[in-house]
Amino acid sequence: MKDDGGAKSETPLLQVAEINGRGRSLVAAQPLRAGQVILRESPLLLYSAFPFLTSSPSPYCDHCFRHLSQSSHRCQSCSLVSFCTPNCLSFHTPWLCESLRRLHQSSSAAFADQSPERQVQARFLLSAYNLASASPPDFQILLSLQGNGDSTSDSAFLHALLSSVCPPLPVPISPELTAALLEKDKVNGFGLMEPFSVCNEKRSLTAALLEKDKVNGFGLMEPFSVCNEKRSVRAYGIYPKTSFFNHDCLPNACRFDYVDSDSSDGNNTDIIIRMIHDVPLGREVCLSYFPVNMNYAGRQKRLLEDYGFRCECDRCKVESGWSEGEDDENEEAMDEMDGGEDDQEEEMEEEEEEEGCGDDESSFPHAYFFARYMCEKENCFGTLAPLPPKSHDVSRFLECNVCGSVKEDEVGGNP
Numbered sequence: 227m228k229d230d231g232g233a234k235s236e237t238p239l240l241q242v243a244e245i246n247g248r249g250r251s252l253v254a255a256q257p258l259r260a261g262q263v264i265l266r267e268s269p270l271l272l273y274s275a276f277p278f279l280t281s282s283p284s285p286y287c288d289h290c291f292r293h294l295s296q297s298s299h300r301c302q303s304c305s306l307v308s309f310c311t312p313n314c315l316s317f318h319t320p321w322l323c324e325s326l327r328r329l330h331q332s333s334s335a336a337f338a339d340q341s342p343e344r345q346v347q348a349r350f351l352l353s354a355y356n357l358a359s360a361s362p363p364d365f366q367i368l369l370s371l372q373g374n375g376d377s378t379s380d381s382a383f384l385h386a387l388l389s390s391v392c393p394p395l396p397v398p399i400s401p402e403l404t405a406a407l408l409e410k411d412k413v414n415g416f417g418l419m420e421p422f423s424v425c426n427e428k429r430s431l432t433a434a435l436l437e438k439d440k441v442n443g444f445g446l447m448e449p450f451s452v453c454n455e456k457r458s459v460r461a462y463g464i465y466p467k468t469s470f471f472n473h474d475c476l477p478n479a480c481r482f483d484y485v486d487s488d489s490s491d492g493n494n495t496d497i498i499i500r501m502i503h504d505v506p507l508g509r510e511v512c513l514s515y516f517p518v519n520m521n522y523a524g525r526q527k528r529l530l531e532d533y534g535f536r537c538e539c540d541r542c543k544v545e546s547g548w549s550e551g552e553d554d555e556n557e558e559a560m561d562e563m564d565g566g567e568d569d570q571e572e573e574m575e576e577e578e579e580e581e582g583c584g585d586d587e588s589s590f591p592h593a594y595f596f597a598r599y600m601c602e603k604e605n606c607f608g609t610l611a612p613l614p615p616k617s618h619d620v621s622r623f624l625e626c627n628v629c630g631s632v633k634e635d636e637v638g639g640n641p
């Protein structure tokens with residue numbers, strides 16, 4: 227894998243290696259430096275995270291996923307999706323348009339008992355089938371990614387629905403292939419987040435509504451399902467090389483995107499992977515598949531259910547020995563690591579000593595990671611990585627991959 231991120235080196239930065247029990251993995255093909263961009267790539271496919279049976283349509287362009295302005299272009303044929311420019315609209319293929327239109331017409335009945343998530347899965351399948359005809363080589367890459375799910379009642383439902391409602395599929399797709407595609411999406415899809423400010427506004431509004439509901443006693447109908455998680459997603463994307471990164475609960479790299487940037491080159495949905503700290507040649511480079519503040523039980527559940535493996539990373543090895551109470555206490559401590567980090571670290575050490583659960587770093591050896599690389603902003607839970615180095619020196623500034631804030635690194639050096 228060559229450096230796509232602007233560095234001029236000829237030696238690849240990463241190479242694919244098969245690691246026992248982890249499948250394909252990406253390892254450093256040369257020493258990698260904190261802040262270095264090790265990969266930048268465009269998506270194979272992108273699809274909206276907004277269900278189509280909703281009174282509030284997506285406020286994002288259905289191609290580049292920037293926020294729509296007043297002068298957006300609604301598709302005249304299906305009237306279901308909008309685009310920011312005629313160029314973005316030109317990617318809306320007739321097959322996709324007609325499929326969406328028919329699906330929407332029949333969807334009220336068809337999706338009546340289904341969760342909004344099912345509608346989003348339908349959108350993924352439409353994008354994947356569309357890719358099969360629009361770009362067969364890219365469809366082959368999608369097929370080569372991890373994930374071979376058995377048919378389930380959900381995949382059978384979606385396959386039957388799309389086969390019967392959509393115009394003839396561009397390529398023959400079996401129920402088994404539909405199931406495999408859904409699994410590939412589950413283990414390889416990345417969420418492109420809504421701007422942090424939008425999510426925070428929705429969060430405050432939801433909190434206010436919940437408070438009113440508590441006071442006035444009326445039932446609340448799932449007001450903002452897209453934003454009721456800690457982070458909210460505007461679109462999902464599958465990125466071919468990025469799909470080879472395995473997970474670690476203490477990652478050494480993290481991903482950035484700049485969807486709302488002004489870039490006119492059509493690359494605003496690229497994913498960028500940057501090193502959090504230095505790693506030596508031969509070390510595996512891993513991302514965390516979700517915010518790093520999740521507790522041990524939550525992480526294990528998510529990794530088993532969504533990704534099909536038990537995590538045995540160094541952090542999990544330590545935390546598997548914690549009692550349930552300790553797990554929650556330490557999660558709270560991580561969440562609270564905003565402002566006065568040094569004080570909090572000291573407080574934690576004092577508490578640990580008082581509780582007799584460790585008078586050295588052995589009970590919480592990764593506290594350093596949270597103090598230095600977890601964003602301090604309330605409700606953000608993003609990860610910080612140094613800005614790309616401009617010269618030989620590592621940047622003194624760390625950028626959050628969720629809220630985008632930049633702060634000066636007070637600690638310095640490698641962990």
Ligand SMILES: C[S@@+](CC[C@H](N)C(=O)[O-])C[C@H]1O[C@@H](n2cnc3c(N)ncnc32)[C@H](O)[C@@H]1O
Pocket residue numbers: 247248249250251371372413414468469470471472473474532533534535536537538
């Ligand atoms: C995005 S893919 C990563 C690349 C994958 N290893 C491959 O061979 O294509 C995610 C899948 O990789 C595997 N995986 C990722 N991290 C792992 C880890 N820490 N331990 C074991 N398996 C892991 C799981 O099968 C997971 O569903």
